[in-house]
Amino acid sequence: MIFREATPADADFLTDVLVAAVNWSPEWKEKSRRRVLAAPDTGHYIAGWPRSGDLGVVAEADGTPVGGAWLRFFPADDPGYGFVAGDVPELTIGVVAGWRGRGVGRSLLRAVEARARAAGVRRISLSVERVNFAQRLYLAEGYEVVGAGSRDSDTMVKVL
Ligand SMILES: CC(C)(COP(=O)(O)OP(=O)(O)OC[C@H]1O[C@@H](n2cnc3c(N)ncnc32)[C@H](O)[C@@H]1OP(=O)(O)O)[C@@H](O)C(=O)NCCC(=O)NCCS
Structure with missing residues (x-):
């Protein structure tokens, strides 16, 4: 397994990752890739990848991508679900x-996080549904709940 910087050529794979993240619960009706990309509140996580300030990592096993994580800054007038401030990128x-x-x-x-730290990023935010086990991972890795994003989700922040 290697962890490498995400490049412009990873746009398709990272879109797959976004679609999987949006559809994380098997109990919900699955949203198509087209719908995830077309809806501004989900599409803006990957639109135009890579945008200035984007920073991402891809995990590869035997040359095949098996996971991805990236950070994107959002302005206050186009916030992500986990928006806290314009200078805090969302995961x-x-x-x-x-x-x-x-x-x-x-x-x-x-x-x-290591790449973000090296790039001078001080905080990372995210949004997670409380029933998603991913929240346990974030808590274990030092993210703290800073507010409720919606009835069912929390906004979390890690100070790097
Ligand atoms: C969330 C996700 C990125 C985590 O990656 P992963 O490789 O599965 O997680 P890891 O194996 O590194 O596990 C980290 C922790 O998550 C939790 N976890 C992982 N798999 C779990 C499972 N099946 N059930 C419950 N907890 C689980 C555990 O707390 C685990 O820590 P531990 O190994 O000390 O027990 C991945 O499962 C995923 O892509 N899920 C679907 C998309 C999604 O939910 N994205 C996040 C949206 S906010």
């Missing part, structure tokens, strides 16, 4: 279904 993360629960997500998180 998107996902691991290909067959590779989940094997430590890839935790390693991706640490890898993207």
Whole structure:
């Protein structure tokens, strides 16, 4: 397994990751890739990848991408679900279904944080549904709940 910087050529794979992150719950009706990209509140996580300020990591096993994590800054007039401030980028993360629960997500998180730290980023935010086990990973990795994003989700922040 290697963890490398995400490049413009990863746009398609990172879109897959976004679609998987949006559809994380098997109990919900799945949103198509087209719908995820067309809806501004989800499409803006990957639109135009890479934008200035974007920073991402891809996990590869035998040359095949198996997970990705990236950070994107949003302005206050086009906030992400986990928006806290214009200078705090928001995390998107996902691991290909067959590779989940094997430590890839935790390693991706640490890898993207290391790159963010090196780039001078001081805080990272994210939004997570409270019933998503991913929240336990974020808590274990030092993210704190700073507010409720919606009835069912929390906004979390990690100070790097
Ligand atoms: C969330 C996600 C990125 C985590 O990556 P992962 O590689 O599966 O996670 P890891 O193997 O690194 O596990 C990290 C922690 O998550 C939790 N976890 C992982 N798999 C779990 C499972 N099946 N059930 C419950 N908890 C689980 C555990 O707390 C685990 O820590 P531990 O190994 O000390 O027990 C990945 O599962 C995923 O892509 N899920 C679908 C998309 C999604 O939900 N994205 C996040 C949206 S906010």
